[in-house]
Amino acid sequence: MKFGILVNEGPYTHQATDTAYQFAKAAIDKGHSVDRVFFYHDGVNNSSALTEPPQDDRNIVARWTKLAEEHGVDLVVCVAAALRRGIKDDNLAAGFRISGLGQLVESGIQSDRLVVFGD
Amino acid sequence: MDEDVSGTVKKFMFVNRKAPYGTIYALESLEVVLISAAFDQDVSLVFCDDGVYQLKKGQQTKAAGMKNFSPTFRALEGYDIEKLYVEKESLEARGLTEDDLLVDVTVMSSAEMADMMAEQDVVISF
Amino acid sequence: MLHIVNKSPFERNSLESCMRMAQEGSTILLTEDGVFAVTKGGVSEKALKNLMASKKISVCALWPDLEARGMADNVIDGVKMVDYGGFVDLVADSANVQSWL
Numbered sequence: 001m002k003f004g005i006l007v008n009e010g011p012y013t014h015q016a017t018d019t020a021y022q023f024a025k026a027a028i029d030k031g032h033s034v035d036r037v038f039f040y041h042d043g044v045n046n047s048s049a050l051t052e053p054p055q056d057d058r059n060i061v062a063r064w065t066k067l068a069e070e071h072g073v074d075l076v077v078c079v080a081a082a083l084r085r086g087i088k089d090d091n092l093a094a095g096f097r098i099s100g101l102g103q104l105v106e107s108g109i110q111s112d113r114l115v116v117f118g119d
Numbered sequence: 120m121d122e123d124v125s126g127t128v129k130k131f132m133f134v135n136r137k138a139p140y141g142t143i144y145a146l147e148s149l150e151v152v153l154i155s156a157a158f159d160q161d162v163s164l165v166f167c168d169d170g171v172y173q174l175k176k177g178q179q180t181k182a183a184g185m186k187n188f189s190p191t192f193r194a195l196e197g198y199d200i201e202k203l204y205v206e207k208e209s210l211e212a213r214g215l216t217e218d219d220l221l222v223d224v225t226v227m228s229s230a231e232m233a234d235m236m237a238e239q240d241v242v243i244s245f
Numbered sequence: 246m247l248h249i250v251n252k253s254p255f256e257r258n259s260l261e262s263c264m265r266m267a268q269e270g271s272t273i274l275l276t277e278d279g280v281f282a283v284t285k286g287g288v289s290e291k292a293l294k295n296l297m298a299s300k301k302i303s304v305c306a307l308w309p310d311l312e313a314r315g316m317a318d319n320v321i322d323g324v325k326m327v328d329y330g331g332f333v334d335l336v337a338d339s340a341n342v343q344s345w346l
Contacts, residue, residue, distance in 0.1 A: 041245070080150060102158070116244055
């Protein structure tokens, strides 16, 4: 089955992005595919290359990057939401790309299920 | 994802349960709705809980220094987005009636809304 | 249909709204702070038990979130525990899914 995922919250403040990640990983482990994760609202902050969590905590941004590298998950950051919050190509973490909201609608059309994670 | 999406028509429902201005969800939700119009999908918007406040007439945001996005709801018709549904129970719980709303909507009971929700392919909530 | 609720019932009305619209045969999955709804003696215990009995609604909770909050031993009878893999199965097995944020 093909899953699309929408993440509406930033890292660390809210658990939504952790749950989305655990869901994506479990889906892949079960042999499903996660074609795209779309980051919207404060969710765009998941893509900041400037993130530096303490060493004893999880690195949420790096975790997404690794998922993209190992499983070809398309990590898309909404351009309008990103520009509002100071995320640009200059400070975008590896594995992410900035694009339009049409990518979210497209994900809804192409995936078998679109699951929303937010606050 | 490079497959052609033209020709596929899915039922998309946008569920609005949050008030405007206190958080950005309502405004950014509307931005997705406008984009979805370009994909020729079967789009419906539902408003329940505090989401019904998004449609309240007479929003004046000048003193609060925020962007008033409520006029956009009146422009939806021009994008062929005409299915707007409001939950009766949520309106009543807030002392509002259909006359308090700035666009034409269909008011329906929770049970009717639940039936409609169950028929959707994609339910997006903010 | 799968309904996902991630809000504590003591703080928000997400579960209440979800229960108003959950139809017979659907599933409600509690995640994150939503898991406090399935703990014994809480504000949602009675309503959830009624739903399970009368509308044949299946109630599930994400056990990693219960465990993280120290509430895993305090769950209402009849609630099914799932891990993230079980979460994926619930989404795959339901025709559609709504997150009550």
